[in-house]
Amino acid sequence: xxxxxxxxxxxxxxxxxxxxxxxxxxxxxxxxxxxxxxxxxxxxxxxxxxxxxxxxxxxxxxxxxxxxxxxxxxxxxxxxxxxxxxxxxxxxxxxxxxxxxxxxxxxxxxxxxxxxxxxxxxxxxxxxxxxxxxxxxxxxxxxxxxxxxxxxxxxxxxxxxxxxxxxxxxxxxxxxxxxxxxxxxxxxxxxxx
Numbered sequence: 001x002x003x004x005x006x007x008x009x010x011x012x013x014x015x016x017x018x019x020x021x022x023x024x025x026x027x028x029x030x031x032x033x034x035x036x037x038x039x040x041x042x043x044x045x046x047x048x049x050x051x052x053x054x055x056x057x058x059x060x061x062x063x064x065x066x067x068x069x070x071x072x073x074x075x076x077x078x079x080x081x082x083x084x085x086x087x088x089x090x091x092x093x094x095x096x097x098x099x100x101x102x103x104x105x106x107x108x109x110x111x112x113x114x115x116x117x118x119x120x121x122x123x124x125x126x127x128x129x130x131x132x133x134x135x136x137x138x139x140x141x142x143x144x145x146x147x148x149x150x151x152x153x154x155x156x157x158x159x160x161x162x163x164x165x166x167x168x169x170x171x172x173x174x175x176x177x178x179x180x181x182x183x184x185x186x187x188x189x190x191x192x193x
Contacts, residue, residue, distance in 0.1 A: 003114055003149065004069075024055040026176045027138055027187050028107060032056060039063060040102040043128065045094040046109030050077045057084055065101070069093050095120060100130050106137025106188065111150035118153075118161050126165035126192050135166060135190040138174060142184055155186060166190035 024032075032052070038060045044053055047066040054077070056064045067090040068074055074089050090097060094109070095117075104125055113121060125135050144152030155171055162168065170189040177185045 003112070024051045025107065025138070025178050025181075027174050027185070028052050028105065028136075029055060030176060031136055031189075032059065035061075041065070041100070041130075042103045042105060043067060043097075043099065043101045044105045044107070045097075046112055047077070048073050048108070049080070052105055052107055053077065053084070054081050057081060064088060065090060065099065067092060067094055067097055095124055097128065099128055101128055102130055102133050104129060104133070104135045104137075106135060106139070108138075108150065110137075111140050111144070111152065113149075113151070115151050115153075122161040122165050129192045131192065133192045135162075135188065135192075137188055138177075138181075138185045139188055140184060141173060141186045158186070158188075162188075162190055165193060167193055 032055060039062065041063040042056065042061065043065045044050060045067050047053060047068045048070075050066050050068075050073075053064050053066050064084075065088045066074065066077065069092055071091050074091055078084060078086065078089065110118070110121060129135065139158055140150060140152040141154060142152045143154075144150050158171065159168065162171075167190065169191055171186055173183070174181075174185040174187040177183070
């Protein structure tokens with residue numbers, strides 16, 4: 001199975017987007033609500049329908065950038081949030097992108113990648129973050145699937161990818177997950193070394 005642009009476009013066409021809960025999830029909402037600097041430059045990789053970006057934008061964050069290699073996902077987002085700056089929508093592969101950001105939000109992108117790319121993900125996340133930049137979000141805390149996304153994992157595995165590049169501030173079970181993901185997620189907050 002090739003997890004490429006065609007694969008993900010087809011998922012949006014068929015509306016087989018089980019990862020999309022139709023709104024921002026509680027852990028990310030509560031994290032965003034405590035951010036004071038609305039000028040942070042934020043990227044959301046593999047953004048899909050980007051409910052997090054909609055929430056940020058409506059809350060007054062102006063430097064939010066979305067990247068997804070599915071134009072269908074980005075078009076669905078802009079139809080829902082037509083005032084969002086189109087120049088902040090990036091239709092490309094995350095690994096080709098070389099901007100610089102203060103914060104990267106992780107919401108179901110990591111688990112959608114081929115697990116062979118996880119080390120590359122951690123390194124590239126560090127590469128695009130500014131000094132002391134943060135990687136914040138959610139990772140699954142169970143095995144899940146081995147032959148198709150979502151791919152799961154556990155804390156010990158994740159540490160092997162992220163510790164070389166990040167100070168691990170938080171990597172703990174999520175106390176405020178949405179009901180279908182209760183006891184199945186880890187909240188992460190990492191600072192670039």
